[in-house]
Amino acid sequence: MMRRFKEAARQGRVENALRKALAEKGLAAEITIRALEGRISAAVVLKEGLGAQDPAALEAELLGASGADRLTLVTTAHENAGSSGRPAPLKPAPARGGHADPLGLGAKVQARPSPQRPNGVRAVIAVASGKGGVGKSTVAASLALRLSEQGLRVGILDLDIHGPSLPVLFPREEKLRGEEGRVIPAEAEGLKLVSLGYMVDERQAVAWRGPMVMNAARQLIDETDWGELDILIVDTPPGTGDAHLSMIQRLKLDGAVLVATPSPLALADVRRGASLFEKAGTPLLGVVVNMTGGPMGDDLPPGLAEELGLDVLDRTPLSPGVASLPFRKESGATLEGTTQAVTALFAQLKGDSGARSD
Numbered sequence: 045m046m047r048r049f050k051e052a053a054r055q056g057r058v059e060n061a062l063r064k065a066l067a068e069k070g071l072a073a074e075i076t077i078r079a080l081e082g083r084i085s086a087a088v089v090l091k092e093g094l095g096a097q098d099p100a101a102l103e104a105e106l107l108g109a110s111g112a113d114r115l116t117l118v119t120t121a122h123e124n125a126g127s128s129g130r131p132a133p134l135k136p137a138p139a140r141g142g143h144a145d146p147l148g149l150g151a152k153v154q155a156r157p158s159p160q161r162p163n164g165v166r167a168v169i170a171v172a173s174g175k176g177g178v179g180k181s182t183v184a185a186s187l188a189l190r191l192s193e194q195g196l197r198v199g200i201l202d203l204d205i206h207g208p209s210l211p212v213l214f215p216r217e218e219k220l221r222g223e224e225g226r227v228i229p230a231e232a233e234g235l236k237l238v239s240l241g242y243m244v245d246e247r248q249a250v251a252w253r254g255p256m257v258m259n260a261a262r263q264l265i266d267e268t269d270w271g272e273l274d275i276l277i278v279d280t281p282p283g284t285g286d287a288h289l290s291m292i293q294r295l296k297l298d299g300a301v302l303v304a305t306p307s308p309l310a311l312a313d314v315r316r317g318a319s320l321f322e323k324a325g326t327p328l329l330g331v332v333v334n335m336t337g338g339p340m341g342d343d344l345p346p347g348l349a350e351e352l353g354l355d356v357l358d359r360t361p362l363s364p365g366v367a368s369l370p371f372r373k374e375s376g377a378t379l380e381g382t383t384q385a386v387t388a389l390f391a392q393l394k395g396d397s398g399a400r401s402d
């Protein structure tokens with residue numbers, strides 16, 4: 045009890061010191077402070093450009109001023125344009141005590157100037173939820189299958205480092221090895237699949253913390269050889285943590301779909317999920333209400349979708365058929381509304397970029 049009290053007090057001090065340091069520099073930012081095993085991690089998401097400042101120097105300065113054990117500075121695509129018009133180089137947070145090559149690819153994580161789509165990928169859609177267990181991975185996999193039925197080339201990137209879901213939905217016997225520093229996707233049901241769980245023993249990753257999780261996510265994002273894909277679905281971990289920061293720093297997201305259960309408790313979770321993407325400047329396509337028709341009811345809490353300006357794309361019933369494993373072509377939810385929203389976005393992106401595949 046006493047320890048928790050002290051930890052909370054320290055978190056408060058770190059936050060105040062950070063706010064002061066940022067205010068002195070005239071920088072507007074969203075601050076998230078987390079305590080994990082007695083260590084305080086701070087994430088600073090800048091709301092505007094960095095101007096002439098070097099992000100690595102600023103990150104080090106804020107770390108020192110805040111007294112946190114670890115600090116990650118995040119600038120997003122929009123922010124990188126900066127008031128100077130010069131893209132601000134992003135450097136990965138110092139991986140103190142961590143391992144720079146968690147997947148054993150022989151390739152260290154490199155700096156990336158701004159979020160990008162992976163080579164050969166035409167559109168990237170994130171599927172996210174404010175909390176775990178609401179059916180996000182089931183929806184991500186169902187959506188991938190439904191889009192593939194439309195003739196699109198689809199991949200899924202599972203960014204859940206501590207509890208990867210793809211190997212449960214689409215199991216395979218042998219672990220995959222990186223080739224020449226690249227991650228090679230598994231394939232099932234016509235989909236390309238990348239997950240830490242296909243490469244590394246999950247028990248090994250359970251002990252990974254901040255920098256290691258971020259580096260693993262960065263390697264999956266940067267080093268995968270997708271070939272040619274129309275749509276990459278990113279199955280994000282629940283909540284908003286280290287892997288999310290890697291995601292919004294490095295991956296250009298064309299749209300996001302939120303998943304929530306109809307429970308009144310979904311309120312805070314949906315708001316949290318929505319705010320992450322708003323900060324990153326990612327358009328929210330809408331929300332899938334999953335597990336309807338059970339004790340939790342049929343819909344989101346009244347007024348929530350309107351408050352956040354979100355369309356309800358689909359309502360998927362609580363049904364064993366939706367959840368039967370392993371996933372096959374005919375498995376999962378029908379997701380008509382979501383499939384339509386994503387194919388419409390894809391058509392629009394294709395129109396914008398003409399014949400180019402970037």
Ligand SMILES: Nc1ncnc2c1ncn2[C@@H]1O[C@H](COP(=O)(O)OP(=O)(O)OP(=O)(O)O)[C@@H](O)[C@H]1O
Binds near residue numbers: 178179182364367
């Ligand atoms: N509509 C549904 N009807 C019945 N069961 C469902 C439905 N959607 C998901 N499930 C089941 O609920 C459980 C959680 O689903 P899933 O793993 O997709 O959630 P998640 O939000 O991705 O969880 P995690 O936080 O672990 O990543 C799984 O056992 C899944 O099969």
